[in-house]
Amino acid sequence: MKLLFENRRGIIGLLTTLVINFALITLAVTLVLNGISSRTNAFQNRQSQLVFVPVESCAENALVLLSRDNSYTGAAVTISDVSCSVSISGTGNNRDIIVSGIRDLITRDLFLRVQLTPTFDIIEWTD
Secondary structure, X not given: OHHHHHHHHHHHHHHXXXXXXXXXXXXXXXXXXXXXXXXXXXXXXXXXXXXXXXXXXXXXHHHHHHHHOOOOXXXXXXXXXXXXXXXXXXXXXXXXXXXXXXXXXXXXEEEEEEEOOOOOEEEEEEO
């Protein structure tokens, strides 16, 4: 009878050790995957910022061209290895400008709304 009780204590101890080890391994794997995910997100954010500045330049270029010629409807522009597509729509006093830039599969988009008269004003600038 005593031998049977000691075997159960050993089995309970072994199972407890296995459960604790499983929990620790799960925690370690979660921490490693979380670290990898954070590094990937930081890299993507950095790449996105590198695309954003040239896309802003494309938008500013479109604003200058539109202020000089109200019939300007956009074009394809390349600035610093970023390919931008500028599309301008609208009639009358307001124009909507959509600027999309891409570099190495990273895309950034801007939306602008401008008023042409009485003064050339930017009404909205959305990233």
